[in-house]
Amino acid sequence: MKFNRRNFLKAFSALGLALLPGNGYAVPDYRNDKNFPKEYVQNRDIPEFHIRSANPFLGVDIDNWGLVVGGKVKNKLALGYEDLFGFKTHSQISRLKCVECWSAKAKWGGFRFEELVERAEPHPSAKYVHLKSADSYYESYLLEELLRPRVLLVLSMNGAPLSKDHGYPLRLIAPFKYGYKNIKYITQIDFADSQGRNYWSNHGPYSVDGTIQPGIDHPLDYHKKPLPINGGEVFHPFDKRPDQG
Ligand SMILES: Nc1nc2c(c(=O)[nH]1)N[C@H]1C(S)=C(S)[C@@H](COP(=O)(O)O)O[C@H]1N2
Ligand SMILES: [Mo]
Secondary structure (H helix, E strand, O other): OOOOHHHHHHHHHHHHHHHOOOOOOOOOOOOOOOOOOOOOEOOEOOOOOOEOOOOOEOOOOHHHOOEEEEEOEOOOEEEOOHHHHHOOOEEEEEEEEOOOOOEEEEEEEEEOOHHHHHHHOEOOOOOEEEEEEOOOOEEEEEHHHHOOOOOEEEEEEOOEEOOOOOOOOOEEEOOOEOHHHOOOOEEEEEEEOOOOOOHHHHHOOOOOOOEOOOOOOOOOOOOOOOOOOOOOOOOOOOOOOHHHO
16 A cells, blocks of 8 residues: 555654653643634534533544554554555445444444554554554553454544544544544554553543443443443454455
């Protein structure tokens, strides 16, 4: 695959920034500020698809966005937005299920995690993957989980590019994990030999694992009584990919 040089350089400088102490993205902390501008991404309960944003966030400026893939890999990658359209695309309809007991369905389009694995060639000891976002959010997965069917690195939602609210330019959709694992605004993906933490395990009563349990009401949300599970998707090891028949 040929990487677009201009974007490569852009992404590479994003990496430089991300390595600065204090985080080059300099995300303002509006958590206790009731006056943050309306155009910020913030929690909104809209009928079609609720929006969840742990920290109010202005959205990604695509000219300064790059995806860096690194950690325990043979080949470090720095990708611009256009590079992501060089990967084979897949689409699926799947439901995102939040621990707050709402869920919503959309048609997602994107590429598979294998695309990055094939190019980056992680070290055999790299059993884990750490993901970081432009809004200071982060997640951690077992590599094996990201290679399962119906996990997508998503560029489009319902036929249109991801909106600012839903994670433009790149998010993860893993339907068998609670919503908080479905990280938006991804900027960095690192292969690692140990499990990381994630934003909601450090800020709330949520597990790093976040797997939706069959038949069990979400057990994770503190002060609320359990509610009926509403359309979560459960991973079954016998599940096949559509392209595997
Ligand atoms: N970067 C980032 N990703 C995130 C979040 C966030 O605050 N920041 N919130 C998570 C939570 S708790 C949920 S339920 C889903 C919601 O996705 P949506 O806003 O597209 O509905 O995004 C997840 N991914
Ligand atoms: Mo959530």
